[in-house]
Amino acid sequence: MATDNNGFQIVGPKQISAPVLSEQTKHRLPSVSFAILGMIVLGCLLANVTATKDPSYMDLMNYTKAPNREFLFGTDNLGRDIFSCIWYGGRISLSVGVIATVISTVLAILYGSVSGLASDMVDTIMMRGAEIVLTIPSILLVIFIQAVLGEPTTLSIAFVIGITSWCSIAKVVRTEVRQLRKSEYIVASKCMGGSFFHILIRHLGPNFISAIMFMVVMNMRSAIVTESTLSFMGMGLPLEVISWGSLLSLSDKALMTKAWWIIMIPGLFLIVVLFCLTNIGNWLRTSVSQKESNL
């Protein structure tokens, strides 16, 4: 705020230069986030190179050791090397995130576009249905479905998270489709006998994809959180399947032995990944809205 010394203030739309500048900085590619995320992903993919030990080997001579030169991030209560567990566990945690997101996105696009193209009544019923599913706290829904499927595995947990988290994307897809469905090119495509999937892939998809990209990234973020929360609470992946969440499920014992590294290190990796994803998501969102305002 520009104030001059007489206590008067200059009023009016003259301070526009500041926000414009910030717009520019806001839409900058979050290169740091991409770089960090890329490094972590690469480290996990090449886990057999990055890891210094066999992650599932329980070194009973060296359990609950603080970080030192041999065990870079220390060992957990079972004597597993945390440094190696992080990279191998990251494979599981990140792939749960990716698979769950793919499942939920595909479901959401199908459900949303069917609902958007359907008649008003079918549309209302489908959307109410989605809302009702949203009202069940998703953690309970996940517990139910996981119980139906039996012992959790990486794939089944990704599947469960995927099929419980599509509702909000579906609603956005539906809104977009509803706006688009009367456009000439879609009517034309229908008249020429274009099938549902043809219209979806050729005409609808390219139009709504930018609107949901942000949500897709955010969904990946929440899938990773859900997996780690479930594994932590003992309802997700068992201890033998190493993921960032299941590493943290040992934290009860870690609390008693004051082994901070067992809690801190997997958690920090988790947060860094989530933070990078959030930054990328926000960048996608602002770049989309920028496009819209220019139209």
Added chain:
Amino acid sequence: MKTNKVVYYLKKLLIFLVSILALSILVFFISRMTPTDPLQSYYGERTEKMSVEEKDRARERLGLNDPIVIQYGKWVQNAFHGEFGISFKYKQDVKIVIGKRIGNTLVLGGVGFILTFVGAILLGVLCATHENSLLDRAISTIGTITSCIPEFWFSLLLIFVFSVIWHVLPSSGAYSVGKEGDLLDRIRHLIMPMIVVIFEHLWYYAYMVRNKLLEEVRSDYVSLFKSVGINRRRIVFGHCLKNIMPTIVSIMAISVPHIIGGTYIVESVFSYPGIGMLSYESARYGDYNMLMVLCMMTGIVIIFCNILGQIINEKIDPRIKANEITERSEVSYGDGQ
């Protein structure tokens, strides 16, 4: 005009009732589809030693042998009389078990909810009035980081620092043994769960307030007021904030499910005896009667708040036919519950 309004509210009421009916069917059938053995929660370890006939008799007695549709019919009938059956695990009327614990959750969730929004509004105003300053950017960065920390991990961190290292706060429960009536003791137990509940949601809503307010201060009347000589504080609090209040209220209504979902996890980590932990237990061990009541309770609150949010939105802007704001706020926080 008046009949229009009546029809409008009747319509909303109808949607509310149908949603609740659908929810009850959904939860009833899904929970019974799971292979979890409810006898396990009733008899505990003893189930393994029971013979097939004994199990069968027990099922018969608990009404678990009827076809599922008949079970549901019976449940609805009883529910209308206010009878929700007994909890298999606690062998007590469901209402009594829930009654003992609901207070704890209401305190945690309710106070957490209020503090979250008071904090969010203050923080949002602070950031908006110092737009793009160092303060704003610092708060934004810290806020984004806090919203990325998973609830359970943040809880662990607090337990580690305050209970294990410094021994200043208790790590679990709602009160120490034998100190049920001691208010101070209860508050001490409440601090950490409350901090987690608040911090997990604070920045998300503060950010919304900030952005809404930034849009608002760009409007022409702000220049007018400034040229008339009204000071900034009065403009921001007396006018801008007042104008965006309806939006904030509708966001508050929609945020209820997220905060409820958040308390579930927090309660489980801190073994805080509230209904969140109870529903987690009952879902895991097949305590059907309990589960139904808990799901219906949270469902009713959530559906009610959603409809309330819609009504407020439609009041503010009659053009919104679809629940657009609902969608937007669900965009990034459909998670973590």
